[in-house]
Structures are given as C-alpha cells and as structure tokens.
Amino acid sequence: MKAIVHDSYGPPSVLRLEEVEQPVPGRGEVLVQVHASAVDQGVWHLTAGLPYPIRATPYGLRGHRARVRGTDVAGVVEAVGPEVTRFRPGEEVYGSCEGAFAEYACAREDRLAPKPGNLGFEQAAAVPVSGVTALQALRDSGRLRAGQSVLVIGAAGGVGSFAVQLAKAYGAHVTGVCGTAKVDLVRSLGADRVLDYTREEPTDGQRRYDLVLDIAGNRPLSRLRRVLTPRGTLVIVGGEGGGRWIGGLDRQLRALLLSPFVSQRLRVLASRQHHGDLRLLAELIEAGSVTPAVDRAYPLADAPEAVRHLRQGRVRGKLVIRVREGASGRA
Structure with missing residues (x-):
C-alpha cells in the first residue's frame, strides 16, 4: 500500500x-x-x-x-x-x-x-483529534456550564474552531481570538464576540471570563490569569516556544505548580481519544450544532x-x- x-x-x-x-x-x-x-x-x-x-x-x-x-x-x-x-x-x-x-x-x-x-x-x-480535544478541554478540564463566559484564544485553528461551536452548544457566551484574516470565520462559527489580536490585546484585563481556553499559545501565565474571574478556570492546550527540550511545556508545568496556591483553577489538558466522545460529537454534528x-x-x-x-x-x-x-x- x-x-x-x-x-x-x-x-x-x-x-x-x-x-x-x-x-x-x-x-x-x-x-x-x-x-x-x-x-x-x-x-x-x-x-x-x-x-x-x-x-x-x-x-x-x-x-x-x-x-x-x-x-x-x-x-x-x-x-x-x-x-x-x-x-x-x-x-x-x-x-x-x-x-x-x-x-x-x-x-x-x-x-x-x-x-x-x-x-x-x-x-x-x-x-477526531481536534474535536475530542476541544470537548474534553471545555467539559472535563474546564467544567463549562451554561451561562458562563468563555475566552477561546486560537479560535480559528483546528481545536479552536470546534471549541467555539461546542461552547455555544453548551450555552456559554463565547469570545474568540484570532488574526485579522480569520475574523469572519470565527464569527461564522457562532462566537458572540471576536477579538483581532493584531488590534487589541485579549489579556489586557479589560474583561474577565469564567473560562479561558489557551490553544497552542505562548502568552505568559500571569497575563492569562489577569482575565480570569477570581474563581475562573484556565485550560492550557498545547503550546509553542520554550526551545528544543521542553517546547511549550514550561507554562504548563508552572500552571500545575501554582494551581494549589491560588483561587483560580489552572489546568493542563491531556486529551485521550475515546469512542464515547466520538459518538457524542457525531450526535452534535448530525444535529447541526457543530460543523x-x-x-x-x-x-x-x-x-x-x-x-x-x-x-x-x-x-x-x-x-x-x-x-x-x-x-x-x-x-
């Protein structure tokens, strides 16, 4: 073959x-x-x-x-x-x-x-990979509930495009972050608000969110925490930078070490593929909630x-x- x-x-x-x-x-x-x-x-x-x-x-x-x-x-x-x-x-x-x-x-x-x-x-x-990752980040690590506010950083990528739609399906108010050329896509996915990071910094602290999903990012942990509510949740999915030995794992390690000492929940996603989540995604897709x-x-x-x-x-x-x-x- x-x-x-x-x-x-x-x-x-x-x-x-x-x-x-x-x-x-x-x-x-x-x-x-x-x-x-x-x-x-x-x-x-x-x-x-x-x-x-x-x-x-x-x-x-x-x-x-x-x-x-x-x-x-x-x-x-x-x-x-x-x-x-x-x-x-x-x-x-x-x-x-x-x-x-x-x-x-x-x-x-x-x-x-x-x-x-x-x-x-x-x-x-x-x-499969991106959809299940987004689902587990929101549902399991993020414990997302209807009515909460969610910030998706990297909303136009593989995981982010599913995260925006899934968060909306769960009844959240969703703000998506992306570059200028992708604003229309993120808006079409159902985001209530879209931030162009080339024009405004999403972690400037002007707004706070119950859940922040940072996908393959490299923003400092302190800036991500700045936009969380006092008991909000940060979920880090992947990450770039950090060199050849640790890649983007440095932020993830710091988040895990810091989490027990602060009121905010700092989580790192370790996604696992499972047929139950694939079946759930298929149901949402067939219902028209996710595309x-x-x-x-x-x-x-x-x-x-x-x-x-x-x-x-x-x-x-x-x-x-x-x-x-x-x-x-x-x-």
Whole structure:
C-alpha cells in the first residue's frame, strides 16, 4: 500500500510517499481502508522530533508502524481482529490511530465510532483529534456550564474552531481570538464576540471570563490569569516556544505548580481519544450544532506540503489529507 513515511527527524521534507506492507489487525483492532486523514500540530512534532522527549515515546521512530505519520482517520472497515465486537467489514467509521497517512491503517476498537451520517469522509477526518480535544478541554478540564463566559484564544485553528461551536452548544457566551484574516470565520462559527489580536490585546484585563481556553499559545501565565474571574478556570492546550527540550511545556508545568496556591483553577489538558466522545460529537454534528471547518484538502502525496502549510500559521480550521478520490462528498 501507499503511505507517508519518514526514517529521520526533520522538516516536512523528510516525509515521503512510499510502498509499505499493509498492516494486519491484532487483538481488539480494526483494519480501516482509509479515505481521508487530517493534519494537526502533533503530526509536525512527531515529524520534527521536537521537543526532544517526544523521541523517547512509543510514537517516536521506533518500530515499523511508527514510520507512518497521521492520526485522524475516516474510512471503511476492511477487516477486524480477534475480540472486536463493535464493528463489521463495510461500516463507515472515524476516529484516531497511528499511521493514518496511508491507504490502510489499524485502529483500536475503542478509538473508533460510526462516521457522522451527514458528513463525507474528508469532513469527518477533520473531527477526531481536534474535536475530542476541544470537548474534553471545555467539559472535563474546564467544567463549562451554561451561562458562563468563555475566552477561546486560537479560535480559528483546528481545536479552536470546534471549541467555539461546542461552547455555544453548551450555552456559554463565547469570545474568540484570532488574526485579522480569520475574523469572519470565527464569527461564522457562532462566537458572540471576536477579538483581532493584531488590534487589541485579549489579556489586557479589560474583561474577565469564567473560562479561558489557551490553544497552542505562548502568552505568559500571569497575563492569562489577569482575565480570569477570581474563581475562573484556565485550560492550557498545547503550546509553542520554550526551545528544543521542553517546547511549550514550561507554562504548563508552572500552571500545575501554582494551581494549589491560588483561587483560580489552572489546568493542563491531556486529551485521550475515546469512542464515547466520538459518538457524542457525531450526535452534535448530525444535529447541526457543530460543523467541521475544513480549510483545504491535499492528496496523499502532498502531505508534506500540508504539514508545511500548517506551520505557517495561516490555516482556517483544519487541513485534510485525501487518501482516496471521492472522499469529499457527503455520505
């Protein structure tokens, strides 16, 4: 089968299209004929091997499967391994797995769910990683309740575009932060107020929020706390900067150390994919409460260019990898 692989860490150019052996599903695994995947910051980090500790994880370049990049997956069940009970061949699914930039990929049964019936494969592939991350950040780490005020910093990105819509679905008043070129997108997602960070600083303290969601940011912890209510919650999702050894983890570590000593809740999200959350997202999508924001789709061979585009910071929503032609249409 064709797959996007790499054998060394580096820029997106280390990724290449290659013929590799088709995987075989093991116990509790599902073999998916991949129709589409998507790109997120995690794909870049694994490609670059940055920050350095990521190279020592099971997702680093150790073992045959780790050579193939990609996490989001949408496709059709080709075969199932022993003890799989939820899926049968021919069913349309979406979820996450290792090695999704390929024509076939093996996914754990508990990381898949039936594909939303009103989405094509490309749109569905944009949901799992970013959608589940946004959901868990708001519901679990943020403990969001109806009527609360939410500030989403990074509202036009993959996670942010879902966070704005999910927060509205939960009944919150949402302020989204983005650059000038993305203001219209964030407004179309349902944000009650949109701040252009090139014209006004969202953490200047003029307004306070019950929940602040900081996505892949680098603003100092003190500035983020400044816009929280006295008992508000800050949830940090990822982060950039910090050098090759710790990346953006420095703010996260400081938040965890400081949280027990202040009235505000300072949380760091460690998202985990689960079929229950994928099913919930599918229900919200089918009800019209959430719609994936897809910027553009790239053919599988152009996955390196998609990763490069992501790092340039101009993406509106999600970038999708089209593995099979015809994956864009609605089901």
